[in-house]
Amino acid sequence: MKNSGTWSSYCPVNITSESEKIQLAHGEGARATRQLIRKLIEPRFSIGSHLADAAWLEHPSEHLAVATDSHTVHPLFFPGGDIGSLSVYGTVNDLAVSGAKARWLTLSLVIEEGLPIAVLECVLDSVAEAAKRCEVSVICGDTKVMPQGAVDGLVLNTTGIGQAMRFIPAGPDTIESTDCIIASGPLGQHGIAVMSAREEFSFSAPPVSDTAPLTDSVEALLFAAGDSVRAIRDATRGGVSAVLHEWAESGACSFELKQSQLPVSETVKGACEVLGLDPLYVANEGVFVAAVAKKDAEAAVAALQKLPISREATIVGQAGEPGMTPVTIRRILGAAQPLDEPSGAPLPRIC
């Protein structure tokens, strides 16, 4: 914030040094983000409940869903991906976990003056390749340039429109206390990959982002388990922890994870130990969490494992009765511990 000129003397409210300020935590996708949305956004707009990743149009003739995402990842390129592919898969996945197959995408660029055009071309190539992989058309866009110093490099917004899949998850409201929790793949890959690129850590084998489209895996899950699939969320900012805390917020159920069941690669495990992070809080960009009725959970996992992106899908925990602790984790050696929801901002600009 350079000076008060940012909002100008025409701002109708008086701002002092005591005024409450936006903090990095408001963008972390966990508790502070939820609170901001509940307090500031929901009272003003007809945004759906549950902060769902996508909204369904009240459209007479066909079921269309919409999702939007601005991407601010730093650095722009990281092992396994870049801001271009991330922006496509991020929005495609928001639609997928809502039960919609992305068809159309808008692309809005906010570019810092001085960005090398070759960098922009790489990013656009990546957008185009990712869109082709997902069979979505980029149909319109917008280009803004901000003066040097007014935005760091490149911010990329995509908004996606998708068509309803055959089955649509009913939503976290419907989770029952006997349901199983499935993770579709290994945890923490994306956050650790971006961190390692940003901080220029040198690992012998650098962690690679899991950035990938989840549409096929979601369709396979819904085909295998149908109405038994209560809710699906991609575990992005705030990781698996943020998804389960959000689902638990209604107070209708709690969740217990089993550490021994969590799919975490040795690379991520090692990096998390060094960095003092828990993979459950680290962002993924190609992993979802699903709540599935117990009777169909094994079949659901088997269906997911048939696809390369979700070949490591596994049951990582279960829902339970509502209690004092919304999410607990049963450690490998020892009793169940509460899984706190961090209010700080461990990993800004991860997506």
Added chain:
Amino acid sequence: MKNSGTWSSYCPVNITSESEKIQLAHGEGARATRQLIRKLIEPRFSIGSHLADAAWLEHPSEHLAVATDSHTVHPLFFPGGDIGSLSVYGTVNDLAVSGAKARWLTLSLVIEEGLPIAVLECVLDSVAEAAKRCEVSVICGDTKVMPQGAVDGLVLNTTGIGQAMRFIPAGPDTIESTDCIIASGPLGQHGIAVMSAREEFSFSAPPVSDTAPLTDSVEALLFAAGDSVRAIRDATRGGVSAVLHEWAESGACSFELKQSQLPVSETVKGACEVLGLDPLYVANEGVFVAAVAKKDAEAAVAALQKLPISREATIVGQAGEPGMTPVTIRRILGAAQPLDEPSGAPLPRIC
């Protein structure tokens, strides 16, 4: 650009100090923007021709249009509006000039750490009020926070989805050399209002932005003149000049404006003289340019004048045979002069 870490060592291209860079002009909406889109965007994506403001979905059952816009205006508040209302009307207008009535809107916030929450609340109130005025629902959103210094204040993306009006303009391809050019209101209000707020100029009567929804005026125009309406564009970045240069680019026609006919307020005229600007290059946010067949042009103007927002609508020029000069202006005293298209960036961050 802090350092090469912005795109990181994982960037697949080698960037040197000689690499071509993005300039402010690439975001001005005029020639450099068009060239960037033609060279970088069009070869990669199925973006419609003519850089239209909105795209139509290839949708089996109903005609739906989509438009996206990121807003970076500085300062956030200015006489007559703010980034909130601007973001709603900007996208609603992109749909309107394409012949679609906005129905649904997404809202994506990229916020600088440290922005006072009261400022954000003002902006969101403004979004909500503008959305209500346009009868659009804000159905989903996204919130990102960037660390202090990584983005200046607030960037706001809206993506709109709209339904086809009864008539849809056929597009600038169909402009004929006898068509009239209509401006729907006084020129240059928005750009001058933002500049005066940014630079803290003190005018006795400060210019007020024209930020407003154009849907009703477009509908009135299309209802009055139907198929005679060849093309409509809102004259935002780059002003009326940018619209006519873009339409002339196909080479099928040229345009001649009459200075004596241009609706420009005394305030804007005075400010433009002081600042060395021509109102034809200054951004509007509540004015469109339309090419209408001569036989229906008077009726079109009469229909527009019945609505408050377009009560100063008037014929400002006409199309002509293709020639060496795409756009000329007949000055009040003297012969026709070429209206150059600026390649520089006179007014960054105006929307």
